Amino acid sequence: MTIAKTKNKKASSFNTSLVIGITILSLIILVGLIGPLLVDKNMARVGAVKPNLPPSSENYFGTDSQGRDVFTTLVLAIPPTLRTGLIAGVISVTIGLVLGLMAGFFSGGADSIIRTFSDVLVAVPALAFMILVVARMEKPSIIAVAFVVGLLTWSGTARGIRSQVLSIRERSYAAVARANGETELEVLFREVMPNLLPLMMASFIGAVTAGIGIVMALEVLGLGNNVIPTLGMMIFWSQRFSAVLRGMYWWWTPPIVTIAGIFIGLFFLSQGLDRYINPNIPQNQKRKRISPAMSKKRTSEPATAKVKEAQGVLQVNNLQVVYETAAGTVKAVDDVSFTIQPGERMGLIGESGSGKTTMATALMRLSRPPAYIAGGEILLEGVDLLSISDQDIRKIRLKEIALMPQAAMNSLNPVIRVGPQLRDGFKAHFGNIDQKELDNHVNEILRKVGLRPEIVERYPHQLSGGMKQRVAMAVAISLKPKIIIADEPTSALDVVVQKQVMLTLSRLQQELNAAVLLIGHDMGLITQFADTIGVLYAGKLVERGTIEDVLENPYHPYARLLIDSLPSVEGKRDLIGIPGLPPELLNLPSGCAFHPRCPFAMEICHSDKPVLQSPSEGRQVACHLYEKYERLPSIPSIRVDHLLAPSEPIQEG
C-alpha cells in the first residue's frame, strides 16, 4: 500500500505536460531573445549571400533562392512571430474577460447581447474575416493584425468566464460573502476573480495559440509585412519560389519545425494547466476496481471460488476501500464487518463523507478509480465477491445482489427509452428470452412498483423524480435478488413522495423476502424502515444492533446524539444537534475519530483507537466508554415508542 501511495504522489506532483511545454517554449524563446544578438542581421537581406546553397558549416541551414541565409532569417523571424501572438493573446483575453464578467454578472440584456455577438463569431470563419480586413491593409502592422485577431477570438474566453462566474456566484462562499454585506462588485473582485485565475491562464494560452495560428496563416497566404521576416513569411517565400518542388528542404523545413515546436509547446502547456482547472479529472486513470494486492488474491485462487462458511445472506469481513488522491491515500471504508440475515432490513446511517456510498458501490464491486477495494471479504451466501472473475460478478449483479441508486435521475440513460433499460437487465442474464414473456415480465414489475406499463415508451426526463426512482426500483427487483442495496434511494425526493417510495420498497421487500441494506443519513427514515441498524462514522462501523436495542440503549455517544437529534412528535424537548463537523478523512483525529465532538471524550480517546466488540448477540460497539462503564453515562433519556410507530399513514403510490 505504501508503495502505491508514494508512487501516486510522485506522479501527481510531477506535471509532465507542463514541464515539456515550458521546456520547448523556453528553448524557442531563448533562441528568439539571444539569437538576434549573435547573428549578423545583414545575412537576412535579399542578395546578401550566394543563393540556393545547401546547408554547410558557413550557412547552417543553407541559403534561399533570394540570397538570404536561412539560419539568420529564422532566428530573426522568431521574435516578431511570438510578439504578434502574445499581443493578440493579451487583447483577446482582455476583451473576453471583460465581456465574460459582464455577461456573467449582469445577466439579462447585456448577457444576451454579448452572447449573440459571440455566437456570430463562432459561426463565422475567423480566418476568412481576417483575410478580408488584412487584404485591405497596405503594410499590415503587427499591432493592427494582432488587434483584429483579438477582436475575432475573444468569444471562447468570454463563454468560459461567463459560465465560471455563474457557477461561482451560486456557490456557498459567494452567498456567505453577500450575507456579510459585501456588494456584488466586492463579491466579484474578492470571491470570484481569484477563482478565475487558472481559467484565465488557460484562455490566455488558447488565445496566444489562436493568435499565432491566424497571424501565421495570413502570412503564409502572403498577407504579411514583406519587410520583416516572420516564420509565416518564410513559408510564404519558400512557397512562392517553389522551394518544395525544387527540393530545397533546408529552406522550408526550419520554419515548419519551429512553428510545430511552438504549437506543441503551447499545447503541452495548456494540457498541464488543465490539471489545475479540472483537478477532479484523474490524470493517470487506473481502471482497476480492486487494488493490485487484491487482484493477486483473485488470480491465485481457482476461478470457481470456494463457498466459505458464512452466516447470513451477506457477510462483510474487514472491508477496506481507499481513495488514491493527489494529497494521499484516504481510507473511506476502514475495516468494516457486518452480517445481514436473509430477509433482514438493515439500515446503515452516517453523515456525508462517512463512506456510505463508497460502501454501497464496493459491495457490488463497482468502486471506480480513484476508489478501490484494498482488502477484506464480501461473502454473498459464502461466495467471496472479491475473489471471483469479472464475468462471474457480472452474472451475480442484479440477479443476486441489486442496487437501488442514490441519484435515480442520473442513473437512467437519458437518450434511451425506459423500456429497453428495463429489458436489458433480463437479456443480460437470460440471453434470448421470448419477447412476449419479457414484455409480460416488464409489465409485471412495473405494476409491482406502482407504474403504468405505458411508461416504457417514455424517456427518463419525461418522468417525475418519484417515477424515476420507481423505475430504478423496478430494475433492482426485476430478477428477485437476495439482497438489495438501497443507497439513499429517496434523498432527492420531497417528503411525501419519499414516504410513498419507502412504503413501496417495504411492501416489495416483504413480497420478495429479500434482504435490504438501506443506506442513508436520515435517522427518522431508517428507524421507520429497518430491523437492525449500523452506524458508520469516518469509515468505521461504530455501533450495530437491532433498532429497538440501539434506540433504547445506544452504546456509542455518536449513536446517542443521532437519536437525540430526531424530532419528537410530542414536542416535549428541544431539538439537539451534533456539535462540530464531520472529520476530514485525509486528516483524521488521532485515537477515536469521534473524540473532538464527543461529550464524554476521555484521555484514552485521544490516543487509542477503540476496537469493535460484541457485548451481546448481534450487538457491536467501538467505544472506550463501553469498556469502562458498559453503558453510556446518563444523558436525558428519551422515549422511543413514538419513533417506531408511523406518525401518520400515507397512502402508497
Add this chain to the structure above:
Amino acid sequence: MLSYLGKRVFQFLLIIFIANSLTFLLPRMIPGDPILEAMQIKAAAAGRQNVDIQAWVATYNEKFGLNEPLWKQYLIYWRDLIRFDFGYSLLDYPATVVSKLKGAIPWTLGFMSVAIFFAFIVGTTLGALLAWPRSPRLVQGMVPFLMVISAIPFYLFSLAMIWIFGVELRLLPTGGGHSPIQMLAWNWATFVDIARHAILPALSLVLFGIGAWALSMRATMVSVLGEDYITFAQAKGLPERQIFLRYGVRNALLPQATGLAISFGLILSSGILVEAFFNYPGIGSLMFNAINQKDYFVINGTVSIMVICAATALLIVDLIYPLIDPRIRYRNK
C-alpha cells in the same frame, strides 16, 4: 417546438445579418482605394505603361456604385447579396464572382467532404477505443502521438507531404485538381485522375482530423463513462461491451455529431491554406490568388459565401439536434 424553430431561424438570420454587415463595413474602415490598387496591378500585369488609371478607376467606381454614400452602398450590398450577386472580378472583368465561385466550389466540396467524413469515422472510432479500458495497449500508446498531431497547424503537413510523396517518391501529383492533359468527362480515367490529385491535399486534413476527433471523442467518452447511468448499467450486470456501445458510445456521439456539422459548416474555409499550397482549383486557391492580385470583389464574395455556409450549418445542427437527442425534443415542446 414551433417556438424552438422560430428562435433558431431568428438566430440564423441575426448571424447572417451581423456577419455580412461586418463583411461590408470592416474593409471600408481601412484607408486606401481597393479599385485603384487592383487597377495598378492589372496595368502592370498587362505591361501597359501610359494608361489613364484614374479614368479607369472612375468608370469602375461608377459601375459598382462605389461613389455613392455609405448607407446607399450598404443597401445596394444587401440587395445584391439577396440576389446572390457578388459583382465582377476586377481582374477578369467580364467574369462574375459567382461564375468563379461556381467553378471552384465543387472542387472544394469534393475533396473536403471525403476528407472530413473519413477523418470523422476513423477518429471517432479511435477515440472511443481510447476511452475503453479493454482496448489494447497499442491503441492507448497512440494518445501522445495524436495530441502532437492535432496541435500542429495541419497545413504544415501539406508541405512535408508534397516533398515526400510528390518530389522524393514521385508517387502522387504535387498540385492541381487534375492533369492538364486529362479531358474532364464522366469516366473512370477522369475519376482516378481527380482522386489521385485529391489524395495529398486531403491527407493532411485527414491526419489532423483523426487526431482532433479522437481526442474529443475520448474526452466525451471519459466523462460519459463517469456518469451514474454507467454505474447503474454495471450494477445491472450488463456485459462490458454493451455498456460501452449502448451507454457509452451512443451518448458520446451526440457532441461528436455537432462537431461534424460544424466542420461541414467550415468546409469552404478550413482548407484555404492547403488548397493554396497544392494550387488546388477550389475556393481556397481562388481566394489566395485574389488576395495576391487584390481582386477585391472576389475576396468579398468568397468570404460572404463562407460565412453563409457556416451559419447555415449551425442552423442545420440546431434543427436536426432534437431528432438525435430526445432531451431537447421534449424540453422545447
